Amino acid sequence: MMEVKTVRLIFICFSLLHGFAEALRCTSPTLESLFDALEREVFNKKHLRPVKKPTDALNVSVGMTLEGILGVNEKAQSVTSLLWQVLEWDIEGLSWDEKECGVRRVSVPRDKLWIPDVIIAEIMDEDTSPFIPYVYLYNTGRVYDDRPLRMVTSCRLEIYTFPFDIQNCSLTFGPFLHLAEEILAESKNVMQIQGEWELLDIKGAPRTLNIIAGSYSEIRYYIILRRRPILYVVNLLMPSCFLIALDLFSFLLPPHSVDRSSFKMTLILGYTVFLLLMNDLLPVTGNSTPLMNVFFSISLALMVASLLETVFITNIQLSGDQHGVMPNWLKVLVLRYLAVIVCVPRAKRNRHVAMSPHAPARAMNISSVSVDTPPVTPLHEPALDELRKLSKDLMAIRHHVDKHFKGNHMSQEWQMIGIVIDRLLFGLYIIFILICLITIVCVWTVSSSHVSS
Structure with missing residues (x-):
């Protein structure tokens, strides 16, 4: 026990x-x-x-x-x-x-x-x-x-x-x-x-x-x-890219056309309404600003700049001869350097040679000499007066033609300024779209690589 x-x-x-x-x-x-x-x-x-x-x-x-x-x-x-x-x-x-x-x-x-x-x-x-x-x-x-x-x-x-x-x-x-x-x-x-x-x-x-x-x-x-990201790509990025593409193709319209300005104003209004409607989908924080917000801001700024550029070009096209002589620095900067960058050919110089104001006088002297050389008869006096009046009329017409060609040359220079600026903004638009596209693809690829890894 x-x-x-x-x-x-x-x-x-x-x-x-x-x-x-x-x-x-x-x-x-x-x-x-x-x-x-x-x-x-x-x-x-x-x-x-x-x-x-x-x-x-x-x-x-x-x-x-x-x-x-x-x-x-x-x-x-x-x-x-x-x-x-x-x-x-x-x-x-x-x-x-x-x-x-x-x-x-x-x-x-x-x-x-x-x-x-x-x-x-x-x-x-x-x-x-x-x-x-x-x-x-x-x-x-x-x-x-x-x-x-x-x-x-x-x-x-x-x-x-x-x-x-x-x-x-x-x-x-x-x-x-x-x-x-x-x-x-x-x-x-x-x-x-x-x-x-x-x-x-x-x-x-x-x-x-x-x-x-x-x-x-x-x-x-x-x-x-x-x-x-699919929801935001479909609802934010794609509509914004469509509106920017429309603004890009609006450069194909004639610069002096009033329809181009109204078209751009409609696009800006539509883009602003789009941003207001999509504001709830955008994140709000005080720490950092998303790249998408920067993309929207630059896109809106480019649209406004294109509208202002269209107003400037329309003004030049319709009243270029009233702006006076173009400054030499502007002519060198735009027509010599920027025109080469945007591949705009230089306009051919007008070969019209303006006659000197003294040329008609010399012609009159020659004609008077040639007329006074032979013996003058009283019967030829009326014809000589008519010739002198015709010579004065020709001088006035010639002076008016010279003035017209001179103003036309200044107007062509101002129009070339508008064409160069229009082509420059068109190139900036293309570069901006390409940079945005490459950035979106790269960021999306890096984000997807984290999923696969």
Whole structure:
């Protein structure tokens, strides 16, 4: 008898050294008997950490499933997300036999057990998710706490490459009261995502914060999200590119045509209305300006510049001879250098030679000499007077023709100025469109490479 007691005592000591305790005893395989046993052994200790010694560490497994991104507020630098948080830990020494008690798993009211105080450090607003009153308790002493979280967390959003931006937001799970010596966190991550954003990667890294009282242990998840750009490409980029292309092809209209100015004014009005309607889709933040906003601003500026250039050219085409003689520096800058850059051929110089005002006088002297040389008779006096009057009329006509050709030459120079400026703005339009197209393709390609990698 003494040997049996000794063996039993040795077995009990061995079990205590290895953290084992006696399993729960159920009077019948029913939930009532199991809850009676839990009430006696577990529920009355809900204010204590389920460990044998106060110095023992309790391992808590932290997992989450990201269901979706409900909203992104660029101005407030916050993200509203819906996720399922999973916490798992063991109640040390708790177990029961499945056959004896009738069940392997049972749902237990949350307020009957000790719950770890794991919170998310980046949370900015109160959790509005529905309250889950139960947790699962297994016959091995494993507690499984699975509940949804709808929360607003802070995230530094970089929208410079919008809508091809990639965001890196963090979720830090850590205890509020217990130190690292009391709770050690381990993580499992199973991520799902829907809607405007798609998941590129998720990384978890445990770390320890040292303070005076001890050290805190926490898990930080880095969630890398990529915005799906198709919506913004179709609703923002493509309509804007269509309007810019129309403004580009408007240069094919005659510069002096009034329809060209009215056409450009209609385009500017339509582009302004388009920007006002699409303003809600553009992100607003004080940290940085997206490239798309810069693209829209430059496009509107080019449209206004093309309208002003059309007004200037129309003025030159219709009243170029009233501007006077062109300054020499302007003639050299535009007609000699800019005309070569935009491939505008130089106008041929007018070969009309203006007669000197003294030339008719010399002609009159010659004619008078040639007329006075032969003997003059009274019968020829009327014819000579008519010739002199005709000579004066020819002088007036010649003077008027010279003045006309001189004004026409100045008008041609001013018209050439307008043609060169029109061709220069047309070239700038083409260069701007090509640069924007190359930039969009490059940014989109880099963003897509993150998905493939």
